Amino acid sequence: MSDGGANNGVSYAIDARGLTKIYDGRAVVDHVDIQVPRGKIYGFLGPNGSGKTTSIRLLCGLLTPDDGTGSCLGMDLRTHAAQIKRRVGYMTQRFSLWDDLSIRENLQFVTEMYGLDRPRERAQDALKALGLAERAEQLAGQLSGGWKQRLSLAACTIHNPDLLLLDEPTAGVDPKARREFWDEIHRLAASGLTVLVSTHYMDEAERCHEIIYMAYGKIVARGSVDDVIGHAGLSTWALYARDLNALRRELEKDPAVSTLASFGESLHVSGTDAKALEAALKGYETQPGFAAERIATSLEDVFIHYMAGVKDNFA
């Protein structure tokens, strides 16, 4: 077993090319290339139904690809699914531990499934680390949503995997727990673990080394957050006016504007053509209380811009 796919001197934990999954004649994941170097944290973003979960399932051998090739930790996806499973930790989007087992029983069961020694001690250690030692005998189904997520994370890392595939692990988790979660992810990555994590939170995207943005089954953008923002070539302005709603209605019709978002006191507009947008904004200066201020484009602006663009391509 080699120690991972190597390419241009970079060792990849995930190296998949042309991955495709077809449901009912529709390519839900459409010739997707995903490369994640070892020890890195990659964020997987995209609107609902874009194919993130399906891609992750393809990567951990839960689905058979209809096309494409790939390897995880240097092992072929199609032929070595069983070996890959031993070294990958997968956290499902939907809570998938056993509701009618206690927290301890769940952790111990997972430990035993990976064939690890001392399952009792390991489960106990995980319980302590989680801070759930006192509630160990409570049924997992009775936990709150956030605690379920934290238990799932503990369960999928209990066998010290080399690759973590996390599908929206922090959905419904409170800010403090989220921060702890990300600190933990970074600590694990520092020790060599590779992480692919899907999320809808922009602040989490910024905590990743790189992000992959997917829409309608295709990868639309990838790279570091700054790269992705830079490549989008958007210029963004914050606008102020006495009647923001009226201004918004006008701007919606303006061809120079590609995305619009209301932010309380202000309106953020972005456009791909900086000059055209600036010129267009000049036309609104007569509006009462109008003010315009050039601001940095955010990741969210970029994503919304992409979503609109891809939709046009598909229409």
Next chain:
Amino acid sequence: MTQEGKKIREGFSLRRAYALMKKEFIQLKRDKMTLRMIVMIPIIQILLFGYALNNDPKHLPTAVLAQDHSVFARSFVAGLVNTDYFAVTREPKSAAAAQRLLREGQVQFVVTIPENFGRDIVRGQKPQALIEADATDPTAISGPIAAAQGVFSTAFARDFTGPLAYLKGRQGSLSVEVHRMYNPEGFTRYNILPGLMGIILTMTGIMMTAMAITRERERGTMENLLSMPVRPLEVMIGKIMPYVLIGYIQAAIIVFLGEALFGVPVIGSLVLLSAVLVVFIACNLALGYLLSASAQNQTQAIQMSIMVLMPSILLSGFLFPFRGMPHWAQDIGSFLPATYFIRISRGILLKGDGFMDIWQNFWPLLAFMVVITVIATKRYRQTLD
């Protein structure tokens, strides 16, 4: 981390199978409703079928073919009715009509009073009457026939007075003809009980395993299970073992209640029966496991289980004598494990059959078990596709 990797075992792991089994037991333990059903199903079924175990049925439908209309003939029939065993429901006009009634199961007995019945009595010749019985249920007819023999000594008491007093004490005779052709296997009422064992084990075995697996799929826990390095055979063993125990519990309830409440005898070896049980239970569990591969949810699992259960009830020889069924039905029945198990359990419990006696029905069960298990593990999908 690589050290960790080395500790992970390759191939089939008994420990993993054991852990899966433990998990199933814990889940079962917490499912109080299912636990109750496991015990209640055999109890309720036995009580429901209990009436059929009633071993001394009365007022059985009888056709009287009277070719003689003397007072003696009428006395004889009245005597039969007075035994409480016979209820004259038909009076066919010809022997052919009487045979048809018997064949169609409309009557249990045909009593034929020959011509000259009265004349023979008066002449001091021994009177003859014929009773033909449907032997579909031999235990049901033994009581009535014995009682009918006695009728000759009592029925004519009133008639043998005055000038006929000299006839007193002369025993008439009854010739009895039991038509075995309707039941060459000697199907008895007791047969219900070992049969019920086969049916209940089929029902709970198939349904419970099919549900145990589709439940994982429905709740989304299957995705988790499949993402871990678990082998199909391990899952199968882990899922099936708890239900083997349950099958034994149910079988024990049936044998115990059958004996305690209805006096159904246990003639053969319970050890031999236990050995057969393990194979039969495994057959059903593997079948349930196989069905679950195609079921998306628990409702579908139940519906598919019923598709196996219905023929097992109707075509296995549980309700109707197997050899009496049309050939196509026998052919279907030959592909049901219950058919073979019911024969074996009847043989052991009611006739005291030994291993050599049951072998011809035991090897098909073994074959079923192997074939179904192999197909089930092959069909088990290790992906979510």
